[in-house]
Amino acid sequence: MRQPPIIRMLPDQRRLHLHDGPIDLIVEAFGSRAEIRTAYEAAARRFLTILDELCAELPLLRSPAGTNGVTPRGVVARRMADAVGPFAAQHFITPMAAVAGAVAEEILGAMTTAANLSRAYVNNGGDIALHLAAGESFQIGMIERPDRPSLFGSIKLHASQPTRGIATSGWRGRSFSLGIADAVTVLAERAAMADAAATIIANEVDLPNHPAIVRVPAREIAPDNDLGERLVTRAVGELTPGEIVQALHSGVVVARQLLSRGLIYAVAFRLQGQSRVEPQALRMMTLIHHPDAESVGSVLHV
Amino acid sequence: MPSAGELPVVDTIRCDACPVLCYIKRGNAGACDRYANHEGQLVRVDPHIVLDRAKTQGTPLVPFLDREREWDGNLVKDSETFITAIGAGTTYPDYKPAPFIVSSEVEGVDMVTVVTEGIFSYCGVKLKIDTDRHLGPECNLVRAQGEPVGHVTTGEYGSQMLSLGGVRHLTGGTKSEGRVTCETLLNLSNRKEVELTIDEGATVVVAAGKPPVVNNQREERMRVGCGSATIGMFAKQWFGKVDDVIVVDDHITGVLSEHQAGKLLGVRDTGIRINGRRSTAGRYFQVAQPGSGWGGTNISDPLTILKPFKPGIAWPRLRLLMVSTTGEQYAYFELDDNLRPVEKELPSQLTESVQRIRENCEPALTTVLFMGGAGGSLRSGVTENPVKLTRSVRDNFTRVTCGGAPVYIWPGGGITFMVDVSCMPENAFGYVPTPALVAPIEFTLKKEDYAALGGHMDYVRTLSSLMEEKNRQRQVSSLPQNPWPLQPAAPRSSQE
Numbered sequence: 031m032r033q034p035p036i037i038r039m040l041p042d043q044r045r046l047h048l049h050d051g052p053i054d055l056i057v058e059a060f061g062s063r064a065e066i067r068t069a070y071e072a073a074a075r076r077f078l079t080i081l082d083e084l085c086a087e088l089p090l091l092r093s094p095a096g097t098n099g100v101t102p103r104g105v106v107a108r109r110m111a112d113a114v115g116p117f118a119a120q121h122f123i124t125p126m127a128a129v130a131g132a133v134a135e136e137i138l139g140a141m142t143t144a145a146n147l148s149r150a151y152v153n154n155g156g157d158i159a160l161h162l163a164a165g166e167s168f169q170i171g172m173i174e175r176p177d178r179p180s181l182f183g184s185i186k187l188h189a190s191q192p193t194r195g196i197a198t199s200g201w202r203g204r205s206f207s208l209g210i211a212d213a214v215t216v217l218a219e220r221a222a223m224a225d226a227a228a229t230i231i232a233n234e235v236d237l238p239n240h241p242a243i244v245r246v247p248a249r250e251i252a253p254d255n256d257l258g259e260r261l262v263t264r265a266v267g268e269l270t271p272g273e274i275v276q277a278l279h280s281g282v283v284v285a286r287q288l289l290s291r292g293l294i295y296a297v298a299f300r301l302q303g304q305s306r307v308e309p310q311a312l313r314m315m316t317l318i319h320h321p322d323a324e325s326v327g328s329v330l331h332v
Numbered sequence: 333m334p335s336a337g338e339l340p341v342v343d344t345i346r347c348d349a350c351p352v353l354c355y356i357k358r359g360n361a362g363a364c365d366r367y368a369n370h371e372g373q374l375v376r377v378d379p380h381i382v383l384d385r386a387k388t389q390g391t392p393l394v395p396f397l398d399r400e401r402e403w404d405g406n407l408v409k410d411s412e413t414f415i416t417a418i419g420a421g422t423t424y425p426d427y428k429p430a431p432f433i434v435s436s437e438v439e440g441v442d443m444v445t446v447v448t449e450g451i452f453s454y455c456g457v458k459l460k461i462d463t464d465r466h467l468g469p470e471c472n473l474v475r476a477q478g479e480p481v482g483h484v485t486t487g488e489y490g491s492q493m494l495s496l497g498g499v500r501h502l503t504g505g506t507k508s509e510g511r512v513t514c515e516t517l518l519n520l521s522n523r524k525e526v527e528l529t530i531d532e533g534a535t536v537v538v539a540a541g542k543p544p545v546v547n548n549q550r551e552e553r554m555r556v557g558c559g560s561a562t563i564g565m566f567a568k569q570w571f572g573k574v575d576d577v578i579v580v581d582d583h584i585t586g587v588l589s590e591h592q593a594g595k596l597l598g599v600r601d602t603g604i605r606i607n608g609r610r611s612t613a614g615r616y617f618q619v620a621q622p623g624s625g626w627g628g629t630n631i632s633d634p635l636t637i638l639k640p641f642k643p644g645i646a647w648p649r650l651r652l653l654m655v656s657t658t659g660e661q662y663a664y665f666e667l668d669d670n671l672r673p674v675e676k677e678l679p680s681q682l683t684e685s686v687q688r689i690r691e692n693c694e695p696a697l698t699t700v701l702f703m704g705g706a707g708g709s710l711r712s713g714v715t716e717n718p719v720k721l722t723r724s725v726r727d728n729f730t731r732v733t734c735g736g737a738p739v740y741i742w743p744g745g746g747i748t749f750m751v752d753v754s755c756m757p758e759n760a761f762g763y764v765p766t767p768a769l770v771a772p773i774e775f776t777l778k779k780e781d782y783a784a785l786g787g788h789m790d791y792v793r794t795l796s797s798l799m800e801e802k803n804r805q806r807q808v809s810s811l812p813q814n815p816w817p818l819q820p821a822a823p824r825s826s827q828e
Contacts, residue, residue, distance in 0.1 A: 031515045031763075033349050034524070051350025052364040085351035204365060252363070253344055253355040 035081070037074045046070050050081045053133055055154050061147040072144035073137050073152075080106060080133060091125045092256035094118070106136045113222035116293055117230050124256040130205075131197050131225030134159035138221075152221075155204060157197040157228075159221035162189035170196065185217070193295050195221030199228035200300070206248050206255065206262035210277060210301065211235035217296040227294045235281035235301060242267025266302075274304050282308055345369050345765075373451075375770065376762040414810070414817045415798060416736045417447045417772030418760045433788055435779060436795040438818045442779035444792060445818070446714045453768040455704035456497025457520050458750070460488065461536065461544045462554045462696035464582065464657060466622030466630075467492045468533020475529050479512035480505065484530055487583075490554040494528070496520070502767055514767035521702045521753050521761040521769065534624070540700035541754045547624060553693035555657035559586035559627065560615045562657055562689065567593035569685045570653070576602040577653045580619065580637065580661075582628035590614035603645030603671075604652070607637045627656040634663055641671045653682055659689030700753045702761075706732070706773055707746030713788075714775055720785040721775065722747055730777040733817045735760040736810055757808045776817055 035050035046057040055077070059069040083104045084091065090102055095111060096118035102108050102125065109132040110125035117123045134152040138159040141150055149168065150161040160168060170185040187193055199205070200213040207229075214232040218224035237243065244265035248257035251264075269277070278299050285297045285308045299306040343358040347367045354362035361368040368375055415434050432447040461467065467484060468474075474482040474494050482496030501513040519526050525539040537545040544551045556562055559581030567588060570577050576599070577588040588594040589602045591614025608619035619637045623630025631637060634654040641650070648669045655662040664682065665673035678686065711718035724730040725747050732739050732747065737755035742748040753760075762770035783789055810816065 031348055031511070031518075032351065051352050052362070054364075082351055085353075088352070204363075251357065251360055253357060 035078060037077065046073060048073065048077045048137070050077065053081055053154065055134065055137060055152055057137065057141075057152050058150065059141055059145070059147050060149040061145065065145040065147055069141035069145035069147055069150065072140045076137055076140035080136065083107070084129065084133075091129070092254075093124060095123050095125055106132050109135060109222050113220070113226040116291070117226060121230055121233070122260070123226065123230060126256045127229040128222040128226040130154045130157035131159065131195055131221035131223070134221045135195070154221075157221055157225045158195070160187065160194045160196070162187065162194070164189050187217075191295075192219050193217040194219060195224035197221060197224035197228040199225075199232035201232075201263035201266065205229075206251075206257055208233040208257070208260060208262060209235040209281070210237065210243055210263055210266045211281060211299060212302065213298075213300040214281065215298040215300075216294050218294045223293060227288055227297075231281050231285050231288070231297060234284040235277050235299065237269070237273055237277050240269075240273070242269065269302055271304075274301050277301060278304065278306050282306065343369075343372065345372060345374055347374055348765075349374075373764045373766070375449075375764065414736055415445060415447050415774075415795070416733075416757065416760075417449050417774050418735050418757060432798065433791045433793065434795050434798055435792045436818065443818060444777060444779045444782040444787065446775040446782075446787070448710060448713050448773060449762070449770050450704065450706055450710045450773045451764055451766070451768050452704040452706075452771055453502060453766065454499045454708070455502075455517065455702065455769050455771070456482070456495065457517055457753075458701045458703060459494040459496065459520070459538060460491045460699045460701075461494065461538060461546075461551075462491045462694075462698070463544055463546055463551045464490065464555050464628030465534065465546045465549075465551070465624040466582065466628060467494075467536060467546065468530030472531040472533060475531070476516040476526060477512050479509045481509075481513045481516045481528070484533070490557075496528075510767045511765075514763050514769065517702075517769055518761055518763045520700050521771070522759050523700070523753060538698040538700075540698060542698060543696050544698045549624065551696040553658050553660075553690070554696045555581070555627070556659070556689050556692040557657065558584040559657055560584045560591065562586060562655075563588050563591045563614065564593045565692075566685055566689065567591070567597055567599075569688070570682075571597045571599065573679075573681045573685075574653045575600070575651045576604055577655065578604070578606065578634070578637075579655055579657060580627040580629060580631070580634060581657045582620070582622050583617070584611065585616040585619045585627070585637070587614045587616070601645055602650055602652075603642030605639040605642060607639065626661045627658070634661075635665075635673060638673065641667065643671060646671045653678075653686075655686055655689060657689075658693050659686050662686045701750045702734070702753050702771065703748065703750045704769070704771055705746055705748045707748065710773070711747075715786045715788070717786040724777065724781065724785050725775070729781050730775050731817065733774045733776065735772040736774070736817050737814055738817075755814050774817065 036047065038047050039045070040047050044058060048055040048057060057073055059066045084106060087102050087104060087107050090100060091107055091110060095114040102111050107125065110128040113128035113132065114123045114125050131154070134154040134157055138150060138152045138161055141147065142161050147161060148163045149166045151168070152159045162168065167186060167188045170187060195218045196215065198213050198215045199207060200211045201207040201209065202212055209232045211232045214228050214235065216224045216228040216231065218227060243263060245261035246264050247259045248255040248262045249259055278301055281299055288294045289309060297308045344355050347354045347356050347362045349367050350364065352363055356362045356367070356369040358369050358372060366376060415432060434445045434447060436443055470484050470486070472484050473480045474484060474496060481501055482494055485493045485495045497513055497517045502510050516526055520540065523540040525537055527535065527537050529535045534547050557565060559579035562579040563577065563586035570588060579586040585606065585608060587604060587606065589599045589604060594614065606616060606619060608616035611617050620629035620631045622628060625631045626634060646667060648667055648671065650667040652665045652673060653662065662678065664676050664678040666676055668674050707722055711721045715721050721730065725732055725741060732741060732749055734749065734751040735756040737751050739749040739751045760772055764770060
């Protein structure tokens with residue numbers, strides 16, 4: 031039976047928790063007490079119908095982008111379609127690849143429209159939409175697997191920089207990946223774009239036909255998944271340093287294309303303890319090297 | 333997008349917990365990672381809830397949602413951590429050992445807690461709705477979404493009891509009746525709001541621990557007592573300030589001048605006569621019809637229950653106070669020369685007594701007790717000889733808790749228990765589409781007693797080994813009013 035959405039404050043009394051079906055958002059706004067309250071009320075109000083809106087056109091959102099010429103009706107659904115559109119010509123992608131980022135953006139938009147905030151973020155399971163008023167900044171940490179929260183890198187974001195969306199994709203995450211990256215973290219202007227781009231790049235970090243990689247048709251695990259019969263990664267055995275470099279390289283090639291098209295601003299890769307950042311001269315992403323570092327699961331605000 | 337015609341295949345179920353309506357294959361979870369297909373049953377796989385006593389004193393129950401970040405890295409202290417069955421899952425069919433059998437040392441005593449989620453086809457909730465308003469005739473059906481889910485049972489002190497669920501509504505009626513009953517029980521048990529309508533009666537909106545809403549009217553307070561009891565309580569405060577008082581109550585209306593309390597104080601006869609059936613001196617039944625007016629009657633004008641005063645006994649300017657059992661309604665009258673009551677403003681000397689009736693009324697609440705039978709097959713997950721568990725519970729060797737909350741075990745056969753859902757962590761209940769409710773249940777006993785009753789000793793794990801899987805756990809504080817489930821004092825040992 032339909033479980034009602036959960037809308038409540040976390041025990042710290044600062045952050046708002048919004049949960050409905052597969053959507054799970056951690057929200058925090060900064061500003062005056064009254065503005066924060068207004069923002070949270072706006073977020074909660076917007077949140078109430080968002081899942082139902084998406085589910086109303088789920089079959090369309092699960093079909094490959096740009097194939098049928100039909101434009102989704104919902105505002106979040108349209109944002110998803112717009113975010114994956116630039117990739118449709120060269121890659122298999124469905125609007126679902128941008129759902130987490132698009133939802134985060136929508137809730138952030140509801141808050142910043144309703145209230146005057148200095149900063150705000152909506153974290154949708156690692157896909158984050160950010161708001162920064164002039165002069166403000168966020169320090170973002172990139173962490174190892176969520177069950178072992180240890181930083182492998184950090185990002186300092188200033189209001190003067192254009193990034194307002196961060197997303198992470200990888201085979202260990204909640205969504206399926208066609209690639210073997212533990213995590214690919216992308217910075218982009220908007221969260222939906224970051225989400226779609228992270229999916230595309232993570233899919234490319236791969237070693238086709240490698241015997242240590244276990245792949246299963248997506249449909250065998252989730253019968254209604256948008257990836258259908260495509261093989262998704264379920265396990266990755268130990269790789270040699272050379273193989274890791276090779277796999278990362280395939281991802282870097284695609285990442286550079288997206289960077290040069292201006293679709294994204296930066297990417298961090300993580301595969302079996304190896305990290306890499308594109309563009310390499312980038313200062314705002316700092317990597318911390320752990321000898322025993324394992325993998326990256328998601329990104330959190332610190 | 334696979335076409336609908338190919339689905340569902342065998343072993344695949346469709347989850348209806350949210351509008352995504354995932355098809356979930358056996359052994360997998362849906363898109364949310366919270367609902368999964370376990371052996372063809374839809375089960376919740378929320379992280380396991382651990383009650384943490386160290387954080388108890390004075391702290392309200394707070395689920396630690398950000399489980400991996402909230403973990404403070406403290407070492408586990410056996411006596412202060414209790415694993416609840418919430419989210420533990422089940423090992424249906426139950427001949428397999430329970431999902432978690434945990435040993436811990438508490439004040440030098442080795443204890444074992446068997447932790448499982450039971451699938452209850454035999455279960456229901458008992459509702460106590462604090463109201464004087466007439467909710468509907470006894471035995472009439474209570475409906476949710478038009479489906480029968482229970483019935484009106486006894487009227488009790490200041491409240492009406494409803495009994496919902498039970499195996500007949502869950503499995504004995506139509507498919508839709510079973511589904512709606514299950515949903516109603518689940519929501520009430522998880523302290524959510526539910527709208528119920530009673531045949532030939534009221535529509536109520538109820539949630540555990542919240543004031544009931546009867547026909548769109550929120551019930552604020554419980555009555556101070558029945559009409560007769562109110563006379564007894566306040567007779568002294570009225571004496572001398574007013575000549576007679578009627579406390580209007582659908583069950584027992586009280587009349588001061590006739591009541592024993594008035595007689596003892598020497599209140600003079602007033603020649604008052606009222607409708608209804610006189611029970612004993614100054615106590616009247618059925619002065620009007622039940623309803624949502626004064627004191628649970630259907631009246632809005634109190635004078636309608638009065639008959640003409642007896643001439644020769646009543647006197648002009650006789651002062652009469654009429655008040656309801658909650659003090660929410662009141663009126664003051666004086667008799668004119670023809671001995672007819674004329675409404676006047678309430679004199680200030682009586683305001684206080686009316687106010688005091690109101691002050692003495694407790695907040696009206698709905699309370700929900702979940703009732704379930706754990707005497708069936710789930711006992712096999714605890715021991716190979718199930719009746720030994722029943723006896724051990726009955727003899728107080730084994731303590732039963734429900735999500736860490738204390739339960740009342742009904743005397744007689746089986747392990748039929750009741751638990752106040754407001755004492756449990758929130759969202760402790762789940763369901764399976766059978767339909768049946770999934771409720772946490774824990775059995776705690778001394779390790780030596782567990783061995784003696786044929787427990788699955790090979791499956792006993794230490795608490796600290798379990799706590800290493802902290803990413804799959806959620807820590808919550810225990811409620812201060814609950815006894816600590818691991819307190820070794822209560823379960824006596826058979827060895828003693």
